[in-house]
Amino acid sequence: MYSWYTLTLVDYVVVGAAIFASMFALFWLLNKLGVNRETATGYALILPWVLGFLIWNLGPIIASLYLSFTEYTVLSPPTWIGWDNYVRMFTDDRRFWDIMIFTLAYSLFNVPLGLVGALITATLLNQNVRGVGMWRTLFYLPAVLPVAATALLWRWMLGTNGLLNVLLSPFYNLFNVERPAWLTDPKMVLPAYIIMGLWGVFGANTVILLAGLKNISKDLYDAAKIDGAGRISSYRNVTIPMLSGTLFYVLIMGIIGSLQTFTQAFFIQHTSRAGTFMNVYIYQQAFQRNRMGYAAALGWVMLLIILLFTLLVFKSSAAWVYYEGEKDE
Amino acid sequence: MSSPTYTPNPRSSTQNADVLVKIFVYAMLIIFAGIVLIPFFWMLSTSLKSPSELFVHPPRWIPDPIKWSNYPDAWTALPFNRFLINTVYTTLLAMFAEITTAAIVAYGFARFRFPGRNVLFLVLLSTMMLPGILTLIPKFIMWRSVDRIDTFTPLTVGAWFVWGPSFVFLLRQFFLSIPREIEEAAILDGASVPRVFWDIMLPLVKPALLAIAVLSFQGNWNNFEGALIYLNTLEKYPMVLGLQFFGASLSREAPQWHLMMAMSTLMAAPILVLFFMAQKYFIEGLTVGAVKG
Incomplete structure (x- = not known):
């Protein structure tokens, strides 16, 4: 009856077997060609990734680049329209700019706030506190929850009569402000997403940064102390430089992740039109309105933006990331 | 300090x-x-409330009475038995393929010298930056051309090709930390590469494998984007899509928060249990890449 389970199982076994067979075939072939054993083994072992890269990354990237210059509605084959998709995006699509600004603004707040919050928490946990393991597990909890569950939970708490407004009502009374309608007021959607995003991410970053802090040798602090450095000065001159590699990693992954926010939007279901993320817009264009070509063009703009940000961080990292002279390996 | x-x-x-x-x-x-x-705590508390208690002011933290029946109610509001089977099925298949190939590829990068190794490894790392949505459209067209839309195949078979570059990175770090002498002795004794890999190397990186197993479980169990795009029959939905469906349609006008929180809790429970069981390895695995890199 449920033949779709069998169908996938067959696909799965066939493809798996094909991968292993091709690994052995490549090894045998390279050996025949007189390539030395180590090289042949190496290539054979990384073959699944090489194939995956070609089939699931490089091919689709090129295909989507081509599609971005076409009009493609799935029903009929793509027709070449040159730069039209890109021109329309920047000149004719009013939603594009709103969505782009919203997505960038979200990252601009979410990434630095998440990083600083996590750095503070990790620093606190590094002060010889009792039960570090327990605290660490506790802070990591939000990152373990499924994004879907987290987003639903926040949708529930961000309602006008939701828990957040109830808990914050003393402050509202104090400053004489109205309860914000987080999910219906277009101006409040961004803060709502930022609050939710911070809750979800900060624990994971804390755990990574804490490991980075624990990795810093005690000798460095002792040396700083002998040189007469106080708490603040040793934090600035020892901790931050030694942690900069880890901070860099968290920053890059944070930017990449937050620019691609997707799942949350499907569970939050806010009513205002403001506050759409770029990835959600791409999904809508591609799969709800069947504008595959336009969606591919939007995707390419997103890729270029991610590359630009990553490059900026990389370039600037020369100034602030400190690498030890010798790296392991 | x-x-x-x-x-x-x-x-x-x-x-x-x-x-x-x-x-x-x-x-x-x-x-x-x-x-x-x-x-x-609010999620747990809501999941045990009766509808009339949802908006009580001031908020009631411990529901009175505690409505355990929300859980079976939520479970039967949609065919969640079917959703659970679908989720477990796709998660296990994808996990197995993903972990196996990640370990093999990581071993290749860590232990064998071949021309272009460092460049290829950089390419692997840089694929972490690719926005998934960019490759999604061509992938969708590919799966459509082999008639696999609305099947579990797109959610599982791709895992044979190393889904997560971060898993390879993590396992490579662990392989690098194992002294070479251990395998060299075995190779001198005439053991083949698959034998060395299976009998010697894999047991040594068990902590990393456990960490990856948890991460992979989490990723596949929660895979919303893939399910949303590839599946369109209700009977084939995984739990995450069922949850979204419930929230967006059955419960849109008058949200049944008690049921939705019960479903969220049920969805989160296996991940929480796994996380607490493998906690030690998990944290170690999560941090090794970022700190050593």
Whole structure:
């Protein structure tokens, strides 16, 4: 009856077997060609990734680049329209700019706030506190929850009569402000997403940064102390430089992740039109309105933006990331 | 870090300052813990409330009466038995393929010298930056051309091709930390590469494998984007799509928060259990890449 389970199982076994067979075939072939054993083994072992890269990354990237210059509605084959998709995006699509600004603004707040919050928490946990393991597990909890569950939970708490407004009502009374309608007021959607995003991410970053802090040798602090450095000065001159590699990693992954926010939007279901993320817009264009070509063009703009940000961080990292002279390996 | 026990001559003023710092540290930690735990507790509490109790003011933290029946109610509001089978099925298939190939590829990168190795590894790392949505459209067209839309195949078979570059990175770090002598002895004894890999290397990186197993479970169990795009028959939905469906259609106008929170809790429960069981390895695995890299 449920033949779709069998169908996938067959696909799965066939493809798996094909991968292993091709690994052995490549090894045998390279050996025949007189390539030395180590090289042949190496290539054979990384073959699944090489194939995956070609089939699931490089091919689709090129295909989507081509599609971005076409009009493609799935029903009929793509027709070449040159730069039209890109021109329309920047000149004719009013939603594009709103969505782009919203997505960038979200990252601009979410990434630095998440990083600083996590750095503070990790620093606190590094002060010889009792039960570090327990605290660490506790802070990591939000990152373990499924994004879907987290987003639903926040949708529930961000309602006008939701828990957040109830808990914050003393402050509202104090400053004489109205309860914000987080999910219906277009101006409040961004803060709502930022609050939710911070809750979800900060624990994971804390755990990574804490490991980075624990990795810093005690000798460095002792040396700083002998040189007469106080708490603040040793934090600035020892901790931050030694942690900069880890901070860099968290920053890059944070930017990449937050620019691609997707799942949350499907569970939050806010009513205002403001506050759409770029990835959600791409999904809508591609799969709800069947504008595959336009969606591919939007995707390419997103890729270029991610590359630009990553490059900026990389370039600037020369100034602030400190690498030890010798790296392991 | 700069605790008084490390100073040769502790003076009383620094000791006082240290006590104040300690109080400040614990106070902050407790506040942060509250921020983390209150929403979490609210989810559990809501999942056990009767509908009339949802908007009671002031909020009631312990429901009265405790409505355990929300859980079976939520479970039967949609065919969640079917959703669970679908989720477990796709998660297990994808996990197995993903972990197996990641380990093999990581071993290749860690232990064998071949021309272009470093360049290829950089390419692998840089694929982490690719926005998934960019490749999604061509992938969708590919799966459509082989007639696999609305099947589990797109959600599982791709895992044979190393889904997560971060898993390869993590496992490679672990393989690199194993002394070469261990396998060299075995190779001298005439063991083949698959044998060395299976009998010697894999048991040594067990902690990393466990960490990856948890991460992979989490990723596939929660895979919303793939399910949303490839599946369109209700009977084939995984739990995450069922949850979204419930929230967006059946419960849109008058949200049944008690049921939705019960479903969220049920969805989160297996991941929470796994996380607590494998916690030690998990944290180690999560951090090794970022810190050593």
